[in-house]
Amino acid sequence: MTDATSTPGSATPRAHKATSLLTVDERTRRRNASEGRFKTYGIVAIAIALFFLVVLVVAILRSGLPAFTATVADVEITITQEEFDAAEGELFKTKAYEQLFIGKLQRQLSENGMQVEFDAAAIERIMGKVGGDIREFYRANPAQLGEPVSFQLSASSRVDGYFKGRVTREALQDSRFLQLSDLDLVDALEEAGIIRQSFNWTFIQGADSGVDNPGGAGIGASVVGSFFMMLVVLFLSLPIGVAASIYLEEFAPQNRWTDMIEVNISNLAAVPSIVFGILGLAVFIQFMHLPQSAPLVGGLVLTLMTLPTIIISTRASLKAVPPSIRDAALGVGASKMQAVFHHVLPLAMPGILTGTIIGLAQALGETAPLLLIGMVGFVARGYPDGIVSGFVDPNSAMPAQIYTWAARADAAFYEKAWGGIIILLLFLMTMNFIAIVLRRRFERRW
């Protein structure tokens, strides 16, 4: 308020009107408004970021949860010895079983007071080749003949899509895979309680299926692949990472070599993951001739990728152990090595484990390098036979399996991909939860 002290009467070029502290002048209002605007930008920015998070979560849940249910048809039928013999005597055996099945189904429907016309082709479109399944069963279990047997038949992926809203009546106007009349039958079967939704165990336990069979696709085999890979990462990156951190934090002299290691570690932390894939391809497969698509190689690549993360967090937790601990140990006659291994390391362990788990979680979600070393989804065709086979036989990993499903043309696989993401995120959430609990319970503040 320098204006106030200047000589009254002399007209300064930028003279303000006499103002009161109680009324807000134009300039202050402008400044306050701009203050408010600026603050709003910040709130909006955070709101946008959180909005994206919500959209992402909603999209995952909405599209992924249907993958956990499957549409199945429960049909209880009884086939007598005579019927079996008669069917075995025919030329088209599975056809005969199908006719038997249709007959029983029609009777079951009419008992419920429903009258629907359908033929073998419609059943085939809805439930696949039923006759073959039934014949297989009775040939394997002839003792069951004459007794009521409950068959659980999985519906085709289009019927599944109809229940989940993916397939609409409009879209089926002129489809040869599923006709409108079939949907009437499906509706009737649902009303009779024959077709229903049940939990999809195939998706949890199964392996990848062919491109034409989205219903049979499961993530189980690639979960096992991921598990073996994580074992390799854990058993290599934890000891190596801890050893490297101990050296750099406790023993390393200040020299060129130490500097070079430090620079290398911080650079490796920022190298794109796909470059590690190229490294794995060139060194482990091209040069060392390790088997392609093996979880062992995937584990090695991910180990190299997670090492910088683990080293950085381990060094932080070693640094957090106060020097007085080391001094006390050295004071009672321990060697430097004993002081570190007997006293500093155990105290830093919770922090190290937390960092390791977070590093593992990162590795678990990584996809790109795995594609380069051949761990694509379609190699995950079954479970490994044993422990060694789990490491060296071709398998996939969860994220790579999800990618393979996402890249397929049939939209029914998209649902599986989203479902796979839910499983992947459940694993990641569990790991992060364990890390947080470890930190809360065991971390000491000095």
Added chain:
Amino acid sequence: MPIFWLVLIVLAIGAAGYVAGRRRALASAGGDSRHLHSLPSYYGSNVAIKAVVPAFLLMIVWLLVQPLYVSNTVSGMLPQSAIPDNSSRGLVMAEVRRAAEGMNNAVAQGLMSEEFAGNARADVADVTQRLKDAGQIVTSQVTQPILRAAQRYRVMNSTGGQMMTIAVLVLSVLGSLWGLRESQAEYRARNIVERSIRALLVGAASIAVLTTLGIVLSLVFNTVEFFRLYPATDFFFGLNWAPSFSGRGGSSDLGILPLLWGTFYISLVALVVAVPIGLFAAIYLSEYASPRIRSFAKPLLEVLAGIPTIVYGLFALLTVGPLLLGVFGDEGLGIMQAGTAVMTAGLVLGIMLIPFVSSLSDDIINAVPQAMRDGSYGLGATKSETIKQVVLPAALPGIVGAILLAASRAIGETMIVVLGAGAAARLSLNPFEAMTTVTAKIVSQLTGDADFASPEALVAFALGMTLFVITLGLNIFALYIVRKYREQYE
């Protein structure tokens, strides 16, 4: 003998050595550990280290050198006439390796006797037929010289394996005997053991350097190989990307410019999304937010950073793409043909980078000394004026560094662009068109059964090299800026 068993046996020798060394040292002191120089366990460890470490080192070196030596010898055996005109020595060697592997499997399955597989006068057609019966993949290109080479390859590998087993076991036993001899009361076992542990620690720390070296070497060798098959000027200045997998060489156009353009365009869109949102979020969280809001919003933002990129990729492909198509597609503005486009990938990539930008900027803004803010408030500035005119200019170098790091992340990101950006390499300005990036093409050129001799597969290494150089340059530059200007306030 499988390597697994060899490892177990060496470890067993080490364990036995530990027990024996400990006992021998104690006996030499008359059973009283106070007369020993070191604790008894150090004598045991000394023996175990001497039994295990040299043996394992020898095994690793042997495993690395033997394939190279065998390949070179066998490859030298192949006459020039055995190599077809349109092929190379490397391709023929791959054939040899496959044939040898096939014979190994056939012998393991009992479909072929050991003598038959090694029979130098065996008929090619007969062997091929038997291999096919055994379910092995054999091409018609197996000729007499290739068969001879494959047989030689097998013999050399199996004798090499036997020699390695013997050498490793002998070394392990010798090492433990040496260690046992040393286990006397006055021997300074602790010093030796601690020195070896220290060497192990140095070795572990050097793995970071080795990894970088491995990356550089694998990229350089294959890139040089690629430039031998495909001219470097065409690669760096070519405007067309059209690889063909049918023809070998010549018929493919492998210009990197459309890929680089796609990469930079998508990264630019991502930064336009991520930088304002991330920066304002960081400013709000560090300057305005109450501790309660901060403790709630910051972890939620970090959840975005913890989500795997494959999830974002799927989100781009199946959620954002169709959404954008609805607005800008034929039913809307009519400027977008398909869901996969620069905009789709860029937007989702931007969402992924928000927490990255905001947490880095948050740290940097917090590092600006409080005294500077107080000085500004003291002069009567409002909070926003202080931020705009004092805090941000002071933090600017750090923020630029953070943006550069985010750019390097965007350039190196793979899954989002593979799924969200499309596969067509294009030089276009329309952000609603599909384009592709360097990383996406690395994946598509190397996925599947590529042999490493065609320029179409090798180009991936040249692309990887370009990517590595660009991201490394950005990282080093960013760290340099951050480091240089941070010191001013400390």
